[in-house]
Amino acid sequence: MKPALRAAVYRSFPIAAVLLLAACAGQETKDTPKAAVEDRTPTAAPTAPQATTAPAQASPVAQTPLSNPLKDPANILSKRSIYYDLDSHAIKDEYQPLLQAHAKYLLENKNSKIIIQGNCDERGSREYNLALGQRRADGVRRALMVLGVTENQIEAVSFGEEKPKAEGHDEAAWAQNRRSDIVYAGE
């Protein structure tokens, strides 16, 4: 490289540098983003440790203050996640008991409402992934309606690739992120 060009480029460098931006004080050396844990819906994780203390407090959707089946780790209603194969929105047979349990609960609790949140892995276009997540959530919605749940109790939305449960960039992480979560209103 010619010295003059190098000088020119170094002059141009701080400008480009600012593109990156105001808030860049720290130094990041790892391959993965430093936020190991992403935002997630509080009930997205099937094993919510706080559930063990549930008897101490009433939840808005609890049937009785002493036992909220939605939060009871021993109850299938505390299972909220449906995982998918690559490029698939088909609900695997193993999730039928989970869907049936939630359908039954919603039929018995007509005031309860759920949001189904579809998710995708990070590969590909964000907006297309949003649509793929929507297709997954819509599939769960349809399955619950087949089981008799009324449409106004269910809203299917998508988080696309925006709220990954696992932050990695490998198949293990991606498999965690191909997912629909069931979240009850008020949770």
Add this chain to the structure above:
Amino acid sequence: MIRSLLSRIRRAASTALFLAMLPSAASAALTIEIVGGGANQIPVAVTAFVGDGGTPPGLAGVIRADLARTGLFKTLDTGDNPVPPEPQVVNWGDWRGRGAEALVAGGVTQRPDGRLEVRFRLFDVAKQTSLAGVSYTVTPAQLRTAAHRIADEVYEKLTGDRGVFSTKIAYVVKQGRRFTLEVADADGFNPRSVVNSNEPIISPAWSPDGAHLAYVSFEAKKPVVYVQSLLTGQRLAVAEFRGSNSAPAWAPDGKRLAVVLSKDGGSQLYLVGADGKGVQRLAQSPGIDTEPSFSPDGQWIYFTSDRGGSPQIYRISAAGGPAERLTFEGSYNASPRVSPDGKSFAFIQRNNGRFQVAVQDIASRQVQLLTDGSLDESPSFAPNGKIILYASELRGRGVLAAVSSDGRVKQRLTASSGDVREPAWGPLPRNP
């Protein structure tokens, strides 16, 4: 002279200039790595401006940096001595001897009202003639703006294309759990945050007049499309229907947006007023329809659909009607963005599991792959059509990158921490 400059630029363009900006070991500062040469770049001398009392790098520094970033120019070291913008005082032999083909000289004078008059001339060194000369009256805070305007003039005179140095870009920064939609000058200066959220923000889109941004925010625990004024900060949820609302794209008249809604099942295309009123369905398909992008004449909407089994790019009349498939190579083509001249579209193509930016000529259907990344996303044309800004990844972090629309000049821009993504290049500024 112009002709010889143009031929030089064409030669320069055949040599790729690659700027890779890597985090340095010790601080937040960035370093630049250049791969490839720049021997055929057009040599331009931009001298210090007479009376430029502004903060470094001064007007000349800003102009040099603008020109250098395009990869088409070699900015010569001119020292600190200003040259008055008068042909009779230019030492032509000296500049010829230093290899300059074009010379930019200028000056700043203070006016009684406190404003500054910035004037410049662009000279053809071989012919010893003036190619351009303009003066601007600005406030001291607008000196960088004046410098970008001068760079635009120089670029247009020497290349025949509009300069885009006075434009703005929008992008999303993710720092930990915090998402910020920012707007900055095209050179990254003067970043300001438009909206902050602990929930994701995606898909910013500039209104054609540059006064508003549409974007998708998840702050309501689901995707909702907002339109926000950059002047007042006021915003409106223009699509907040049951289900997901996303992928806003402005019609060229700025009165309507194409959006993707799931309210009637699936992800489908709709039109909605910029005031959130008058939503109407644009198309009906059994698959996913998303990522609408208007052609500049407003006649067509390009979009991604998997109605044929895999994501491909289609277009439909903005008045509705049958959709026409446009991409046929490969099993994943998405994120179309029509070029400002309406003759081509940039998009993302998956090749062997890698997502890369490509451009397709609409008439001939010829496809050119422009990048070699593995997770390139969200292409956005500069308003002169010469550069495509896109999101890429470097060692697991989101960075912005730019590639010339002929694929020959590349830059990569990264922060020392955080992810930068979802770039959107703003329109040309309205008349000053």
